[in-house]
Amino acid sequence: MSATPVLALRGVSKRFGAVQALTEVELEVHAGEVVALVGDNGAGKSTLVKTIAGVHPIDEGAIEWDGKTVSISKPNDAQNLGIATVYQDLALCDNIDVVGNLYLGREIRKRGVLDEVEMERRSRELLDTLSIRIPSVRIPIASLSGGQRQVVAIARSMLGEPKLVILDEPTAALGVEQTAQVLDLVERLRERGHAVILISHNMADVKAVADKVAVLRLGRNNGTFEVKTTSQEEIISAITGATENAVTRRAARTTGEIKK
């Protein structure tokens, strides 16, 4: 793993009027690493993601990209850096086929005319490299299942070759097999060297694919855990605030040593 994280948040704070949404939050994501961002409702997960995606500029602290401090004040800034965000509502057009959705807003043109052949070829290539199975790239999104739509939305975010992909609850409202498909895809993103931030409420998903778990509680860091050496209960108690931050970390360390 590279020494410099792709993205690092240093003491990021964000305030909405009287509400302190984020207080001095720290977060590091390395290339080829899946960081799960967990926390209860209102813990600040979405706000944190939106500050990274440029929807809400930060008030205090710094965002470092490849070790350099950058300012992300609008969504375009984030996109230009190489940050792709897949929001919960997938923002796909039901009536347009898979190829059209993948290239929506960045169509490949040849002499001013849509180059459907080239777009279809590249779409197939992209879906193949991500091992995404869908019936056909020429059927409307409406024909796809929820899981298939999710993988199409994620594939769409991959078109710009982003360094960091943020997935906002990609497995919420998905069935068992569809969830597995999405998790497979997350693993493939990691294998290809992308950094991934995964927001999830589902501990099983987190345990399945994440390398690290960053817990937010009431807008503050409440511990960062190595998934392999941490039990589900420890993460949950960090989310709910049942344990002290330092104690959890210590417990995580000792159980890790015992297992070895």
Next chain:
Amino acid sequence: MSIDKTSTPAENSADQVAVENPDAAAAAVTAVDPRLLVREQGLAGYIGEFKRKMKAGDLGSLPVVVGLLIIWAIFASLNSNFLTAGNFSDMSVAMVGTGMIAVGIVFVLLLGEIDLSVGSVSGVAGAAFAVLSVTHGMNEWLAMLLAVLTGTVAGAIHGFFFARIGVPAFAVTLAGLLFWNGFMLQVLGANGTINIDPEGVVAKLTGYFFADVAAAYGLAVVAVVGYFLNAYFDNRRRAAVGIPSRPLSEIIVRTVLLAVVAFAVAIVFNQYKGLPLAVLIFVVVLLVTDFVLRRTAYGRKVFALGGSVEASRRAGINVTAVRISVFAISGTFAAIGGLFITSKIASANQGAGAGDLLMNAIAAAVIGGTSLFGGRGRTWNALLGVLVIISIQYGLALQGVASPVQYMITGGVLLVTVVIDAITRKTQKTAGRA
């Protein structure tokens, strides 16, 4: 298609979900997803695909084509004059005015919106042309251009209030319906009716026929050959980069179908006065608009807005600009349609753009198969729909049926179409294709 890659992900998925639900996980290890639409190559695959689409309620233009044939059969059996070349030629010329307006309506319907002002705007265009060219003696070409631009501006104004201010399109264009109708009456003045120059450009729009038989046949040949070459080379390119292409047999079947229709129409026109200029212009307009909607980035944006405004905005599409432009297009085609109607009746009068024109134009777009809910449709739908409407009008007129009954029957046909649309949408939903 990546069906052969199923085994690895399926096994992985079983491992991961085993934590929460071992039973379901075991069931999840299926070899090939049975829902995959694997299409056989060759003609068999084409027929299979066609059957599957029919079952899934993906009827396309089939109901309206069948309906049109039934209507023609009924009127032909009632009156031997209906299926004559003369009647057919008259209908083809008469339909162009409403058809042009319907083309603009298709654009607006693709957004999932409605434009109620097109009838009045078409009246304004006719009046503006007549006043400029006849009363003020302006050059007819210039007057035509200004009349069409009037429509563009009117549409853009509607679009501005809809897209920028956020007034529902229904309300804006309803206001437009009243305003432009008043504007037309004002422009026409006390006199009320202005006859246009019977030898002028606008009169020729519907009055000119290419008497030479070569014109109609030539157009048919160009259409058939052009279609075939386009499909053939597109396919060659697809095959060259290794993505699924249509079998040659399918292209040939389609080309033969097109050839049969094109030459039948050409023969009918040539039995009367020859290829009408109005029909030629209409076909060119349909080709161009269809190309714009399906092959350009702009058209993709229109469809995207009809599918999901939020998705379009996030994809970086300028929603306001596209909306205004679509209403401007609708106004433009309304004005063009208005000129054709003025040409047909050889005058601009106070009744222009009133009556059933608006409803016929919207009905034509919908009967042709454009969805009222946005995101689905083609401008060719306008041609099919307006053919149905004009056939009913002419057929009933030949029978001497009065216009009250005509209205009721046209209304009934519209209802049937919308019912078919609703039912096929349901079937499509259950088949997972809508």
